[in-house]
Amino acid sequence: MNYYVFLSFLATIVVVTLIFGKLTAKKASATYSDFYLSGRSVKFFSLMMTLLATQFGGGAIIGSSEAAYTSGWLAMCYSLGIAIGFIILSLGIGGRFRTLNISTIPEVFEVAYGSSGLRRFAGLVYIVSMFLILLAVCIAMRKFFYSIGFTSDALYVGFWGVVIIYTMSGGLSAVIMADTLQIILVLSLFLLVYFTMDASSLTLNTALTPNASSIPVISWILMPCLFTIIGQDMGQRCFAAESPRAVFLATFGAGVLMVIASLFPVYLGIMGAEAGIIKGEEGIIMRVIQMVTNPVMSSLFAAGVLMAITSTANSLLCSISLNIAMDIPFIRNMPETSAKWVSRAVTFVVGMAAVAGSYLGSDVIPIMLEAYGLTVTAFFVPIVMALIYKRLSWFAGLASTIMGTTVFVLATLLNPELPDFMPKEVLGLVLSAIVFLVVQGRAVRSKNMKMIELKV
Structure with a gap:
């Protein structure tokens, strides 16, 4: 690698993103809506780019290439699940979220079910699960710095500090501006590397045999798909869109580009396996790139990967901060005049906690999937049903949430032998849906059970 090229490119991006934070700071200072939802005025192209940037990060690049090294093209399951989630959002769910005029996904429980208690519980679970995903992204970032030769943590901590600073300064507006620039650069650099690399320079030694059984296909497709539909990071962007039509176009475009x-990255992982490369601690993707390109191209590719990881990280950081500010009552009830310092303080604390927590683990996709699974099994059914039914039983939402949460927690702790077609997440979703439909059906027939009519 040419470290001069890498650091120069990185320094340029750092300066530009800090400028974005400065430019959007004034607009983001007025209210929580301005800071976290960019005034609900995000247009189609910027929305599509930030949606893609949020998902095309550590999991889709580093995690998928590592999985492809051992399991071949089945590693596409993770990204395919996200893309399917985008397409489902484009079919009307994303636009429906926008018409609710809410700020967070857990707020659905208060608007649709009339339950502030469920909203608080959902908010806490969302904060925990999104933070776990942020930890996984930070782990991917730290490991990536190691893989390109920066074994000291100074550059990792300093770079993450920059991410925190510009997210604190400009909120979602700064994040979207940075995402749009970074994802365009990432895709351009990936195309450039693909068309200039020399795959024939890899000598086929002892090729590794793909082990398809190492990937739980159903979970790898289903959990990212469903979490994309109800995830706070995706919801925040739908809420911030200028119109439901912008959501439709942006989510569909992001799904196609995601695939x-x-x-x-999956192709690079497979190339490494076919060449019998021993990946070691630094991972496979950079080992392959350094063997098939020159030092300058390797440096540009490394910068592109780092930008992709950063885009995911800052989006998650902003989304977690939104959940904390809007779903924890004593913070939400603070006067609007406090929005400027509260939103920034929350963002700073979350960011620093993620840096510290990234030293406690080493896996990426497994952590993400567990976080996806908890949120999806607990809340997917009641949230989606809130977009379907015009009148809802609050007890149906409560019972469904309790069932999904209980199944996931017990299955995680007890680890029972379940058939491949029925992992714990699917079992939790099925039982949650059954409970919801039974209770909702009884509520419709009963004149005594309180019903909430959803108005949009």
């Missing part, structure tokens, strides 16, 4: 962009 196309993810092919390259």
